[in-house]
Amino acid sequence: MHDHLSQTFQALADPTRRAILAKLSMGEANVSDLAKPFLKEMSLPAITKHLKVLENAGLVTKTRDAQYRPCKLNGAPLKDATDWIEHYRSFWEESLDRLGEYLKTVTAKEKETTKKKKTAKGKSHGRKK
Amino acid sequence: MHDHLSQTFQALADPTRRAILAKLSMGEANVSDLAKPFLKEMSLPAITKHLKVLENAGLVTKTRDAQYRPCKLNGAPLKDATDWIEHYRSFWEESLDRLGEYLKTVTAKEKETTKKKKTAKGKSHGRKK
DNA sequence: CCGATATTTAACTAAGTGGTTAATTAACCA
DNA sequence: TGGTTAATTAACCACTTAGTTAAATATCGG
Numbered sequence: 001m002h003d004h005l006s007q008t009f010q011a012l013a014d015p016t017r018r019a020i021l022a023k024l025s026m027g028e029a030n031v032s033d034l035a036k037p038f039l040k041e042m043s044l045p046a047i048t049k050h051l052k053v054l055e056n057a058g059l060v061t062k063t064r065d066a067q068y069r070p071c072k073l074n075g076a077p078l079k080d081a082t083d084w085i086e087h088y089r090s091f092w093e094e095s096l097d098r099l100g101e102y103l104k105t106v107t108a109k110e111k112e113t114t115k116k117k118k119t120a121k122g123k124s125h126g127r128k129k
Numbered sequence: 130m131h132d133h134l135s136q137t138f139q140a141l142a143d144p145t146r147r148a149i150l151a152k153l154s155m156g157e158a159n160v161s162d163l164a165k166p167f168l169k170e171m172s173l174p175a176i177t178k179h180l181k182v183l184e185n186a187g188l189v190t191k192t193r194d195a196q197y198r199p200c201k202l203n204g205a206p207l208k209d210a211t212d213w214i215e216h217y218r219s220f221w222e223e224s225l226d227r228l229g230e231y232l233k234t235v236t237a238k239e240k241e242t243t244k245k246k247k248t249a250k251g252k253s254h255g256r257k258k
Numbered sequence: 259c260c261g262a263t264a265t266t267t268a269a270c271t272a273a274g275t276g277g278t279t280a281a282t283t284a285a286c287c288a
Numbered sequence: 289t290g291g292t293t294a295a296t297t298a299a300c301c302a303c304t305t306a307g308t309t310a311a312a313t314a315t316c317g318g
Contacts, residue, residue: 003144005147006144006147009138010139010142012138012214013130013136013138014135015135016306018134018213021217025216025217025220030264030265031264042308044264045265045307049305066314066315067265067314068265068315069264069265069266073220074220075217075220075221076221078218078220079221082211082214082218084147085207085210085214087154088150088202088204089204089207089211090204091154091203091205092205092208130274159294171276171277172277172279173294173295173296174277174279174295175276175278177297179276195294196285196286196293196294196295197294197295198296
């Protein structure tokens, strides 16, 4: 929890916070501007807290302009996050790696069964929640 | 927290879980193999729980082999995660602070309307700096 | 100064997380 | 069969998170 990467992923693990970042990617915005799309679902202090999480993760920088707090997105921490994930790219690209042969066999079988009949359901991996 | 992307980021927001994925990237391993590096720091049930989080996020698949539970890494959810982050790449490339203002004007050419929004808001009360 | 706007802080709650120890299930092997 | 190994489940605990409402702080504008 203390390490930088965990903090970044933790900050991203919430749809409201990701939506705030999305909004900030279109330009600077102050708190109430950012809050507006969410005020039907949650209160302003809730947004303040989300912003604090993003700020602590270094993803957002808040400045001062009169009563306003213009926020801007800082993408730097995202670089470390994406660098970490990138290390695993071969595991979603089906390329041959140490597990390549095994994985390829499994996925090939799965594709074959899906292909068999158009009526097959498809996306489920048989995992339960 | 129900959405897939949040679940993925949440699963990645822990150094133990990321270490488990790192180990799994080197090949299949059963639970006690995965637990071994951590048994000085935490108990086996703790690892079981971490694995459950990874499993629920779809990042790990557990199979059965006698008493053993061989686990394998499934990278598919990482694709969505990295796709989301990739959308923000421009925010960490060229992110030198001193050039920030200049770059902002460069990016502003395609978001002119967004930039006006903030000014318009302030103008409604004749706000000045 | 007063009143409005913007934002934060405080205090509280419900639920989630990450860990524990002890007990349980399940499969192997001699 | 009984003992050992592998892993999970149960019950519990401390801490964090995500939200609330209400009050406080700060700045502007007349």
